[in-house]
Amino acid sequence: MIEVKLKSFESLLSKAITKAKTTEYNQLVSMTEEIHEVDPVRFFASAKTLSMDRVFWTSTSEQFSIVGVGCAWNIELEENRTETIENHWQQLLDEAIIDNPYQVPGTGVVGLGGMSFDPSVRKSSLWNKFSHRSFQVPNVLLTKHNARNYLTINLQVKANDDLQELTEWVEQSKDILVNSSERLPECAGIARQQEIAPDKWKQTVKLAADKIKAHAAQKIVLARELRVTMTDDVQVASILRNLLEKQPDSYVFAVERAGDCFVGASPERLVKQDNNQLFSVCLAGTAPRGKTEAEDREIGENLLHDDKNRSEHDFVVKMIRQSMEAYCDAVHVPETPVIHPFRNLQHLYTPVTAQLKRGYSIFDIIEKLHPTPALGGVPREASKDFIRKHEQLDRGWYGAPVGWFDSNRNGEFAVAIRSGLVQGDKVSLFAGCGVVKDSDPEAEYKETMIKFRPMLSALEGRQ
Structure with missing residues (x-):
């Protein structure tokens, strides 16, 4: 099953590289598979070794969780314009190569993030790493929905990307995030x-x-x-x-x-x-x-x-x-x-x-x-x-x-x-x-x- 998925993803990546060479634009590729049960907090903790941004979301009453690692695509705005986000998002979806047979909420191409309380206020140094509006499509996304677990890989593919390097990164990242058995770190006092x-x-x-x-x-x-x-x-x-x-x-x-x-x-x-x-x-x-x-x-x-x-x-x-x-x-x-x-x-x-x-x-x-x-x-x-x-x-x-x-x-x-x-x-x-x-x-x-x-x-x- 894993080998079949990897071959399918390689095919999508190859298609994306070809399209990127033709259009001269970077190409988003997204593929979702169902996996074994994974603890969302452990998944989040394991991602620290990859030195990438992380996002965690859980609706505890609905047994629904999303954990995102890395950034395949970024929608980041300092202006307060809803239509700009929607235009970015729709353009992204129109051009993306997506393989998601499950159609489960929170799988596939997902934007995670938030915004400032008042974008008209000049940011202080406390918040200088947070844009007024910031949403990221993660490279690796874990979704738990109704006791089932899904893993989505999203990659922004460039014309000069090497297919083998991309597939190796995917496999290494999946192994670190999905198969980790490390204990959670203790909280400082x-x-x-x-x-x-x-x-x-x-x-x-x-x-x-x-x-x-x-x-x-x-x-x-x-x-x-x-x-x-x-x-x-x-x-x-x-x-x-x-x-x-x-x-x-x-x-x-x-x-x-x-x-x-x-x-x-x-x-x-x-x-x-x-x-x-x-x-x-x-x-x-x-x-x-x-x-x-x-x-x-x-x-x-x-x-x-x-x-x-x-x-x-x-x-x-x-x-x-x-x-x-x-x-x-x-x-x-x-x-x-x-x-x-x-x-x-x-x-x-x-x-x-x-x-x-x-x-x-x-x-x-x-x-x-x-x-x-x-x-x-x-x-x-x-x-x-x-x-x-x-x-x-x-x-x-x-x-x-x-x-x-x-x-x-x-x-x-x-x-x-x-x-x-x-x-x-x-x-x-x-x-x-x-x-x-x-x-x-x-x-x-x-x-x-x-x-x-x-x-x-x-x-x-x-x-």
Whole structure:
């Protein structure tokens, strides 16, 4: 079976080299095969020896994982134009040579990556390795779907490429990634933590509340940074393992760019596409978990009837419904939210379903939805303007869409919260909260401390 696949791939590569010589353009070749079971985290860890960028994505509740290694094709933009991404993507697919008999979501030609929260903001040095919009088609892609495992090889072939060298690289890479039996590296411990200007942040919360009282906005979301120094360089694979164990029902992700890695476990889906079917989630309004079942239920009930949190949640519901109606038919939104518990927190939750209209893509929906009131505020432009002027950090990819999309109209993006940027032995963690007219700066500060817990727990490796 493996030998047959290799011969088939050699044939595709030979065809691509010939086409590249004729057209004088590089050619993308993609081939997918079903393989034995492979641990996605081990696959990710093994890729470190190849010195290539890595991307990890898991929807834990759906038993779906994608791990990408290397970059066969790059769509990287500093401008904020959705149609540019779509044009790049369609041109790539039109010219690619693809052999994928499975048509399973997340196999074949897949783009993985994300974007900045606010591309109009000049990047700080913290995020200089991350473009405002960056999606890569990996050289090697592992996909786990419904307990089955698939491996896709994507190569950008040039006219002067040597067929034997390409096939040897493929076999060597597959052996390293698929057959590795190495133990996962241990996670370094936390040496110290530094809150970035907490008092100044509380003052900004008060300023935002005053602006809202003066009717300059209805809600403004403010984020802050906690800088963590580890005892040694961070092993991202160990963080992923911890997040998968500690954050069930979350989207666990990691996007690596030139050694820096943005990693997290988000509870919030922005949008999922299954052909023309769309799914989104309204997730706003937060409370801690209780120490007992009775206390947990009481906190949940209080959250469900709390005016501030219900108001925050209703902002999100209204905005997502309106955004979906612009590009979709059959939009369905339940009348009232329910409590959705996670490991450390519980949230108000409302699911949304819709049918995508002909001629639109997942990126049209993303552009309409992002940022939701849960991450930006209401109204959108007024809150973003306040954030640009007064927030004490460059959010980078924090709070922005991160995810994947494929050549068969499938894809999914989460809102990149509960996250941090890993740089050697340093990790910048991010957390935010929604400010309304009655917000108390100290209470909002405590809420962000709760939201730091999932990533701090994963870094420490503790329960």
